[in-house]
Amino acid sequence: MTPRTSTGSWGRAWPPRGWLYLHAQDATEGLQATRDHLPDLILLDLDMPGTDGMTLCRQFKEDPDLVPIPVIFLTGTLDVATKVQAFDLGAIDYVTKPFDTIELKARVRAALRTKRYHDLLTTKARIDALTGLWNRGYLNDQLAMEISHLQRSDLALSLAMVDIDLFKPVNDTHGHPFGDRIIQGVAGALNRLSRDTDVVCRYGGEEFAIILRDTSSYGASVIAERMRAEIETLSFRLGRECIAVTVSIGVAGGDRFVETAELTGDALLQAADKALYEAKNQGRNRVVTG
Template identity: 65%
Template sequence: MSDTGLQCVLVIDGSPDIHYIVGAQLKSERVSLLHAHGAEEGAALAAEHLPDLILLDLDMPDTDGMTLCAQLKADRTLADIPVIFLTGNMDVATKVKAFDMGAVDYVTKPFDAIELKARVRAALRTKRYHDLLTSKAQIDALTGLWNRGYLSDRLSSEVSVMAREASPVSVIMVDIDHFKSINDTHGHSFGDMVIQQVGESFVRSCRESDVVCRYGDDEFALILRNTSGASALALAERLCTDVAALEFSRGRQPVPVTASFGVATSDQFDDLAEVTAETLLGAADKALYSAKSQGRNRARGGQD
C-alpha cells in the first residue's frame, strides 16, 4: 500500500515504451505506480515499498524475469507479493515454469488495455483479501494490539531494514509485575482490564512508527525502528512511570500495578551479522530478567 492509501503496482521492465503504455492503460485505475528499468532496481524498490503487485518483464537484459521472481519469492518479506509476467511470447513450458515459480498470471505484449486492467484488478483484489485475512489473524483479541505471530514477522523485516540502511532497531520486552497474584486475588476479568489498560498506555506514549504487541498473557513487546539503545531505554523508563500511574481499584481498595522492562538494541552487538529477530528478543528478555531480579518496576538495558 502506498502512502496515498492506494494499492501500489511496481512495473519492472527494460523498455521505457512499456512503462509508458502500462501507465497510460492503468491511468484510470485507483493504483499508485512505481517504475524500475532493471532487476537490481526492481528488487530494491520492492524491498523498500512492499508493493501490492509486481508486473515483471520476462526478458530483461541483465537478469531475466524468472530469476528475479525466484529471488523475490525466496525473501519472506516479499514472498506474498503477487507477480504478473509481461512477455512477448509465452509457450506452454514457459507458462508452467512461471506458475511453478510463483507467478499468479501473465499478460502478452502488445497489451490489450481491457485485458491488462482486468488481470491487474483480479490480482489486487486477491491481494487485498489476503492482507485482510492476514491482519485479522495477527491481532490479539483482548487488546486489539498485534500478536506474537506478527511480532516475529515484523521484527524480521525491521532487521532487514537495519542491515540495508545501517539504522538501529530496538526492542522492549515488558512483564506486568506479580500478575498471577492480581488474577488470583481479584479475578480474571479484572486481570483482563489491567492488560487492556496497560496496552493502551503504551500506544498513547509511542510513535506511530513503533509497533506494540501483546507477546503473551501479561507480556508485551515493542519494536522501535531507527531508535538507539539510549532512546529506547528512555522510552521504557517513561512507560514504566506511566504504568505505575494508572489507577486501578477493587471496590474502595486501590490495586497498585507496575511493570518491568527489558531493552535491547542492534547497537549493542559487535557484529551486525549476529543481529536477528531471535537474538534481539533474547537480549531484551535477558535485560527484563535483570529488571525483575533487581526489584521490578524498573527498566534495564542490555548493556546495563
C-alpha cells in the first residue's frame, strides 16, 4: 500500500506481474483496507494527509491481526532519528524518495521472500506432529484474534472442547502406539466433519478444541452432536478385537456471556472446559452446552 507518486517508471512497471496491488489515499482508508485484505506487505509513505505514517504503523502493530505484516517505509528524509523511530515501530526496511523502481522491486521481493520463510517456519511450529492438526499455541493465538474480531463486529463465536472417553484404560491395556492410532483416528474424524471456517486443534493428550466461527452456542451444539454421533461409529482393530471409542464434548458460545468485556479467550476456554467436565459427569458420550 502506498500513496500515488509521480516517479516516472512507476506506472506501467508496477505492480510486477503476479502481484496484486491495493492503493489507499489516507491512513483511515489504508487501515481499513489492510484489515479487509490482510496483504503480504505494506508500502507506507511517512508523509500522508491527516494521520502520518508513523502513527499508522503504530496502529498496524497494535492490531493482533496485522502485526505479522511487514512494513516498508517510503521516506523523503535521510534523517537517522526518523529511520530509527520507524524501525522501533516495527518497519523492516525503508526506501528514500525519489526512489528507483528497480531498487524498490528488489526490496519488496526480499521482504516477501523473508515473510514466506517466516510463515513456513511459523506454520510448522504450530502443527501437532501426531495428528497434523493445529496445536495449543496456535489455538491460543487464534482465539485472541477471533475475540478481537468479535468485539468489532456482530458475528458469533463458539468453542468446543472434545475429550476421548476412558482413554487411559485403553492406553494402559493396549499400549501407547494403539492409543496414538485412536487419537489420530478421532483427529481425522473431527477434521473431516468440521467446516472450512472452523479451526480444529489438538489441545493436549486425548483432548481437542474447535473454534467455530460465526456460530452461536446452539449452532455449535448441533455441530458437536453430529461429530459425537459420527465418532461413536468408529472402531479400531487390534488383532481380532475391535475397540470402539466415544467422546464427550463441552460447548461454550460468546452469546452466553452477559457482558462483552467478560469474553476473553481464557473465559471461553474455561466455560467450554466446565461444560466438558459436566458431560463426563453425566455419563460421557454426550454434548453439554455451558
